[in-house]
Every structure is written in structure tokens, then in C-alpha cells.
Amino acid sequence: MGKLTIGCFSSLxxxxxxxxxxxxxxxxxxxxxxxxxxxxxxxxxxxxxxQSKFRDYSYLAGTVEELxxxxxxxxxxxEACAKARGIDKEDTMEGVNIHSMDWYLAxxxxxxxxxxxxxx
Amino acid sequence: MAIKKYAFIIEKLPYxxxxxxxxxxxxxxxxxxxxxxxxxxxxxxxxxxIGEGVLNCLKDQKALDIYGVTSLEMHIKNALLLxxxxxxxxxxxxxxxxxxxxxxxxxxxxxxxxTTEVVPYEQIHQEMESADHIMFF
Numbered sequence: 001m002g003k004l005t006i007g008c009f010s011s012l013x014x015x016x017x018x019x020x021x022x023x024x025x026x027x028x029x030x031x032x033x034x035x036x037x038x039x040x041x042x043x044x045x046x047x048x049x050x051q052s053k054f055r056d057y058s059y060l061a062g063t064v065e066e067l068x069x070x071x072x073x074x075x076x077x078x079e080a081c082a083k084a085r086g087i088d089k090e091d092t093m094e095g096v097n098i099h100s101m102d103w104y105l106a107x108x109x110x111x112x113x114x115x116x117x118x119x120x
Numbered sequence: 121m122a123i124k125k126y127a128f129i130i131e132k133l134p135y136x137x138x139x140x141x142x143x144x145x146x147x148x149x150x151x152x153x154x155x156x157x158x159x160x161x162x163x164x165x166x167x168x169x170i171g172e173g174v175l176n177c178l179k180d181q182k183a184l185d186i187y188g189v190t191s192l193e194m195h196i197k198n199a200l201l202l203x204x205x206x207x208x209x210x211x212x213x214x215x216x217x218x219x220x221x222x223x224x225x226x227x228x229x230x231x232x233x234x235t236t237e238v239v240p241y242e243q244i245h246q247e248m249e250s251a252d253h254i255m256f257f
Contacts (some may be wrong), residue, residue, distance in 0.1 A: 007255070008140075009139065009142060009257075030151060030224070034234030040137045040142055040146070042138070043140070068184050072145045080145075081142075092197065100149065100152070100156070101145060101146045101149035102149040102151075102153040102156065103156060104149075105126065105146070105149060105150055105153040105163055106133065106153050106157055108124075108126070108253050109124055109153070109156075109157060109161065109163060114253045116253070116254070116255045118256060119132070119137055119138065119139035119141065119142065120256060
């Protein structure tokens with residue numbers, strides 16, 4: 001089984017790009033692969049706690065929580081991007097990591113495949 | 121021991137979104153990636169501006185004065201200071217009627233020893249071909 005690193009920079013609300021990234025991660029984990037999901041820029045909001053489920057907006061927190069439980073999925077948000085948006089450790093869901101940007105590059109280093117999924 | 125080449129390809133406009141800024145900050149983060157890697161392993165970054173992305177390289181940006189944020193010009197200069205290769209697509213620069221005099225070509229005032237390279241797209245394509253990972257912004 002391989003390791004997949006996905007970097008995503010798009011917002012949870014206002015774009016379906018993050019939905020795609022999480023669906024891709026879910027499919028890879030179901031096939032037995034390990035996935036690192038790096039969230040930078042507006043994508044950091046996926047790590048936020050207390051997200052609400054409305055039919056008009058994407059809701060990925062439930063899927064992310066299930067993925068974390070598998071032990072094959074790491075979700076990490078960019079420290080600077082998060083802090084700039086007022087998101088600190090206490091504002092993030094349990095199991096969501098916070099690192100600086102070099103962590104993403106290091107994850108890509110050891111990945112079998114990297115999917116860098118752009119910004120807005 | 122391995123060196124992996126990452127190509128940071130920047131196509132987005134400056135300031136319209138955060139994208140090109142994130143490209144540069146991620147590329148610069150390659151300077152500290154070693155702390156996560158095994159001894160001898162490292163990342164070799166190359167930054168290339170293509171399409172509308174070449175507009176990130178314009179000189180005399182006033183982002184700090186107007187928006188209170190670091191300019192993309194400053195980030196490019198920091199990249200040069202850190203010896204990151206910065207390439208600008210020659211054809212796309214010409215498409216916008218720009219010349220080397222109008223873009224950030226060096227960071228001499230900071231002490232940078234390398235300069236921006238204006239190169240044909242073919243060379244940027246080769247850089248992508250030889251990269252282990254392409255980060256497209």
C-alpha cells in the first residue's frame with residue numbers, strides 16, 4: 001500500500017474543491033493507502049471545531065472524524081494560515097494537527113503520489 | 121540520501137487571491153524542511169512564473185503601503201536571498217509588454233547572489249519534467 005499526500009488550499013464554503021480532496025482521501029484510505037491531507041490558506045477552516053451541518057453548505061467534519069479514526073489518515077492545517085484566521089489549537093477538531101509549511105513539503109518527500117489541489 | 125526537486129509553478133495573479141503568496145511561502149519553507157527529513161535528504165525547489173503569474177514579479181509594488189501586507193516583490197527577493205531559483209517565462213512576459221527592467225531581477229540590496237532568470241517556456245517545461253513533484257499555484 002502507498003502513501004498519498006494531498007495539499008488543498010480552497011475554502012470549505014464557497015468551493016467544492018475541498019469536498020473533492022476529502023472524497024479522494026476517503027477513497028484512498030478505503031483502498032488501504034495512507035493519506036496526509038495538508039490544508040493551507042482558506043482550507044484551514046476545515047480543521048475548525050463546532051462546524052454546523054446545513055444543506056446549502058459543504059459539511060465534511062463528520063467524514064474527517066471517521067477518517068481520523070482509521071489511523072491511516074492525518075489532517076494538518078498550516079499554522080500561520082490558521083493563526084491569521086484566529087484559529088488556534090483550542091479551535092480545532094480533535095485529531096487535527098497544526099504545523100508550519102515545511103511539514104507539507106516533508107510529507108510530499110516520502111509520498112508515493114502528491115496531489116496538489118489549488119487555491120481559489 | 122536523496123534530493124527531491126519540487127517545481128513551484130505560479131500562474132495566478134498577485135493579490136487577487138492568496139494563491140501566489142502561498143506558493144512563495146511554501147517554496148521558501150523548503151529551507152527548513154530538513155528538520156523533518158533523514159540526514160542527507162533534502163528538497164531542491166525551483167519557482168517558475170508563467171501566464172498571468174508573471175505579473176507577480178513587477179517592481180515597485182506598494183502592498184505594504186496600501187494594504188499593510190508584505191509584497192510579492194519582497195517574497196521574491198527573499199527567495200533570491202535564500203538561493204532559490206526563480207524563473208520567469210519569457211514569452212508570457214513579452215505577451216504583457218514587459219521587459220526585465222520592469223520586474224524583480226535581483227535582491228542585491230539584501231545581499232542575494234543569484235538573479236531571476238527570464239527563460240523560454242520550453243525550459244520551464246523541462247524543469248517540470250525533471251521535478252519529482254509539481255506544485256501548481
